[in-house]
Amino acid sequence: MVAKPQRGRRAPQVDKEPVEGLRTVRGLAPAEGPLALDRLIHDRLRLCILSALAVNESLSFGDLKKLMQTTDGNLSVHARKLEEASYVTCTKSFEGRVPKTEYSITAAGRRALERYLDHMEALIRATRER
Numbered sequence: 001m002v003a004k005p006q007r008g009r010r011a012p013q014v015d016k017e018p019v020e021g022l023r024t025v026r027g028l029a030p031a032e033g034p035l036a037l038d039r040l041i042h043d044r045l046r047l048c049i050l051s052a053l054a055v056n057e058s059l060s061f062g063d064l065k066k067l068m069q070t071t072d073g074n075l076s077v078h079a080r081k082l083e084e085a086s087y088v089t090c091t092k093s094f095e096g097r098v099p100k101t102e103y104s105i106t107a108a109g110r111r112a113l114e115r116y117l118d119h120m121e122a123l124i125r126a127t128r129e130r
Contacts, residue, residue, distance in 0.1 A: 040085055041116045045070060045078045050113045053088060053105035061101040079103060087112055 041047055048068055052059060059067070065075050082088040087109030091102045105113070 037119060038112055038116050040081065040087070041112060043078065045074065046082055047116075049075075049079060049082060049103070050087060050105060050109060053103060054110060054113055058091075058102045058104040061103070064103060082109065085109075085112075 041050060045068060049064060052064065052067055061072075061075065061079075064079070065072065068075060079088065079090065083090050085108075086106055089104050089106055091104070093100050093102070
């Protein structure tokens, strides 16, 4: 049996000519450099979690679950990734005998979200100008 050669992903096309001080990105953003999207935040659910925490002092696991309309497992996996990146903090406590998990955005998480939003705004501006 002969193995088929696997196709690789095409590299993103990036123009090197400046547009308002930025390179125009077509297709995917580069994997590294100033125009790279934060792949951790770029996931829909993680972006929603950070956005919700940016406008609330803190949210419980249950509140986030209702807002995101997702399952316990899905939310916990994505929240853990944000916590491992130090973008959110998780505080566990008890109210009586009921466990309570609260999430808050960190200063690093807020900065990362701001960078991500600035990047997306620059992409939108560059796309609309064409």
